[in-house]
Amino acid sequence: MATEIATGYISIVPSMRGFGKQLTADASRQAATAGDASGKSYASGMLRHVKTIAAGLVGAFAVTKGVQLFKDSIKEASDLNESLNAVKVTFGKNAEGITQLGEKAATALGLSKTEFNALSVRFSNFAETVAGKGGDVVGTMDDLTTRASDFASVMNLDVNQAAELFQSGLAGETEPLRKYGIDLSAAAVQAHALAKGIWDGKGQMSEAQKVQARYSLLMKSTNKTAGDFANTSDGLANRQRIANAQWKNAK
Numbered sequence: 001m002a003t004e005i006a007t008g009y010i011s012i013v014p015s016m017r018g019f020g021k022q023l024t025a026d027a028s029r030q031a032a033t034a035g036d037a038s039g040k041s042y043a044s045g046m047l048r049h050v051k052t053i054a055a056g057l058v059g060a061f062a063v064t065k066g067v068q069l070f071k072d073s074i075k076e077a078s079d080l081n082e083s084l085n086a087v088k089v090t091f092g093k094n095a096e097g098i099t100q101l102g103e104k105a106a107t108a109l110g111l112s113k114t115e116f117n118a119l120s121v122r123f124s125n126f127a128e129t130v131a132g133k134g135g136d137v138v139g140t141m142d143d144l145t146t147r148a149s150d151f152a153s154v155m156n157l158d159v160n161q162a163a164e165l166f167q168s169g170l171a172g173e174t175e176p177l178r179k180y181g182i183d184l185s186a187a188a189v190q191a192h193a194l195a196k197g198i199w200d201g202k203g204q205m206s207e208a209q210k211v212q213a214r215y216s217l218l219m220k221s222t223n224k225t226a227g228d229f230a231n232t233s234d235g236l237a238n239r240q241r242i243a244n245a246q247w248k249n250a251k
Contacts, residue, residue, distance in 0.1 A: 076251040083117035090124045097138035109149040110241030112248035126170045129211045153229040170214050182221045192217040
């Protein structure tokens with residue numbers, strides 16, 4: 001039985017060595033003949049050498065790109081496995097539902113599976129707080145990431161950029177979203193919490209109530225962007241987002 005003890009990779013680099021000498025030889029041969037025959041002979045020789053060099057360059061390019069694709073594929077697979085493990089550890093019994101959302105994230109959000117999983121882990125505490133004990137964490141995550149994608153589509157942002165803005169807002173940072181006309185100031189959040197019955201106005205709001213009120217106000221403030229990614233998925237920008245995500249999944 002043969003045993004594999006190592007695997008090696010080589011890079012093929014085309015060389016121009018000998019090309020000049022061969023052309024000189026061709027030129028000498030064609031000089032010994034006359035007129036048209038000379039020109040045709042020399043041209044034929046030149047064409048043969050150009051074809052040989054072109055074939056070598058194409059072959060080298062293909063090998064180089066193939067090796068790079070193989071390396072990229074290994075990295076993408078490794079990153080995906082790590083992200084799946086992070087989802088499992090972070091979401092526990094809800095991990096399967098989050099993973100299923102990731103399966104359709106490329107066409108629904110313009111995110112690869114790995115990107116969606118990473119984003120979900122970042123929002124896990126917020127989603128669980130908003131959903132409440134025994135609440136629909138997966139549904140909350142679906143709504144939140146979909147709205148982030150819609151907001152990114154309207155504002156011409158990367159989805160991860162929009163997610164960072166949402167994350168900042170849910171954490172109580174008001175400035176990042178203010179420039180987009182979204183007010184999540186303490187006063188606005190308190191007024192919204194009272195209107196929605198999240199807080200009764202007595203005592204201080206708990207951290208959970210603040211997050212729930214910020215989320216509710218954020219969704220209300222971005223309601224006009226809802227559905228934009230799906231509505232414009234055939235546009236150039238969103239087609240590119242989808243294609244990039246699908247390519248990462250393919251690798």
